[in-house]
Amino acid sequence: MEVALMIPCYIDVFYPQVGIATLELLERLGVDVVYPKEQTCCGQPMANSGCYEEARATEEHCARLFGSYEYVVTPSGSCTYHIRNKFTAAADSKEKESLCRNTYDLVEFLHDVLKVREFPWATFEHKLAFHTSCSAIRGLNMASMTERVHDPVFSKPKALLSGVSGVQFVDFERVDECCGFGGTFSVTEEAVAAKMGYDKLAFMQKSSPDCIVSSDMSCLMHLQGCARRQKQNIPFLHIAEILNGVSL
């Protein structure tokens, strides 16, 4: 099975280890991974700011580059959500249609396409606070939401992590309240964004986790920024790193 790996711009620059873990993990699972090296970004930062005119060239570049693969996999719920649901700036084309249909968040790809449940090479004897991003919950239906009180409770990322020996989850209040990142919101509304981040951290810290984990590194970039400002050294990890066998 051939898969094109899409590494979001912020992971490329700030968290290359997440890209490496994603690549190695897919390879361990027998996937033939192609990394189109001319890739840049999906266009979300501009589109999310209302500037869809300014997202066009970037989206079209993305569609040209990824529009011929059977699967495009990226370790980011928010980029996946943008490509699948909000990719409206690029002109319609066969490539665009293919990209929008074939892009998966890493968790979805592992859980729904490869249907992996065991990660025997990984052991992680730690308590983790798992943060599911709003794109993953309410955009991609990767986990149930507290608003829908009659829906069955489920979480695809937690189901995957449960296949890693030693993983323990801690509960915390307001489990699916937004962390405050919100793309360019984190800069244009920095005061509110930061307060939301500090609140999220405080709820998590009450349960004394060993680390904070998510399938969206952008939320973690924001939360880590808040934590470091408070001189908290708690580790922040992407789910791909744990599934690939990282140790703290």
Next chain:
Amino acid sequence: MRAVDQAKNAEAFLEDNVREERLDKLLWGMRLRRDDAARQVPEWEELRNLASEIKEHTLSNLSHYLIEFEAKATANGVHVHWARDAHEHNQIVHDLLAEQNISALVKAKSMLTEECELRPFLETRNIKVYETDLGERIQQLDDQPPGHIVVPSIHKTQKDVANLFAKNYGSDPNNEDPAYLAGVMRENTRQHILEAHAGMTGGNFLVAETGAVVVATNEGNAELSAHTPQLHIVSVGIEKLVPTTESLAVFVRLLTRSATGEAITQYTSTFRAARKGSVMHIILVDNGRSYRLGLERFWHSLKCIRCSACINTCPVYRRSGGLSYGSTYMGPIGIIMMPTFNVRKFSELPFASTLNGSCTNVCPVKIDIHEQIYGWREVMEEKGQIQVVKKQAMKVADKVLSSPTLYQIATASVSTALDVLPHFAIYNRLNAWGKHRDVPEAASETFHEWYKNHRLKANEVLGL
């Protein structure tokens, strides 16, 4: 006209940590009570679907139901008026009062009259207006608009209210007991109600088949305001129609559960005709609603029943306070309604959201609120309302991000993170990220570089 700077107002609100955390807790409590209430109704999602469909049907046949409502209300002996905009509405109210030389009006809570700015209109024409809802009266005494559509003074502390009542009513500023404060308000307001010759209420629902106006309150003040004076004026938006009493039941079940988590309000009153010896007038107000009905992407916002569930769940609202929006309606529902009143003034509101989608999923009539917020951002670009500096930065970002060469130069590890960030993340407020958060450190090797060094080169060695 300057756009309301919600971000700046929110920052000011956040400076008072105690107040902000109090608001956050109170409203999150309302959200949790809403969840509990919904849990006790097994057919909750079915009710939401039904409510959404009834509203869509009614709005799609609005002229039919409006005419039916007018005919039924008229047959009940009620006088029906049509107001195209806020000014016409205010003028009708004024004329009804002036005809009988009435100089004081007691009124129940109504967001529509806030929207029309009725109070200042009447007050400059020497007619006194007394709000009879406790929260609304508190806001009136403090000369502030409501901070929330259901609990207007929720951002105030008991101490604030004690001080305000002491100043206005001469009560004890050190007695913060809610029962005492409510008593002070009651003593004062009862007198105004007894003396008034005209009372006004809003309407939560209009029932087309019976011509009835339905009002939900907890304090009974709408009932007193409607029944004590000889003249009852109802101001209501044309989108509040439901076809039948049977369909009304769906909304009554959803409204209070979504708002405060109670099964029903203390009073759900149906006003169908004036009682003997008195007169009832209903003013049906458009004020931009038919314009909104014509907006293909946004007409669904007219389904709103003003329950406030979206506001209570909104993490941005809870940290910003309602007054930060500088608008009649606030929070997620305000963001998607206000730009239809004034696109320039409210051009920044669609950005006061993380697009997390919680609002959409608590909405009892299934308005796609966060999708509409996203849509309004695009409208702001179409209408040239995006800040110049932001648009410029986005142009640069598009240029860099659509070119692999420029992208790799900009992101190369030899360049520093702070050179990169301004271009596609921190475009206009260089230090905004770093004000309360540490800036992420750029890695010594980007993923691109790692791949080139470890995979492509390795493949070359292997002759692949």
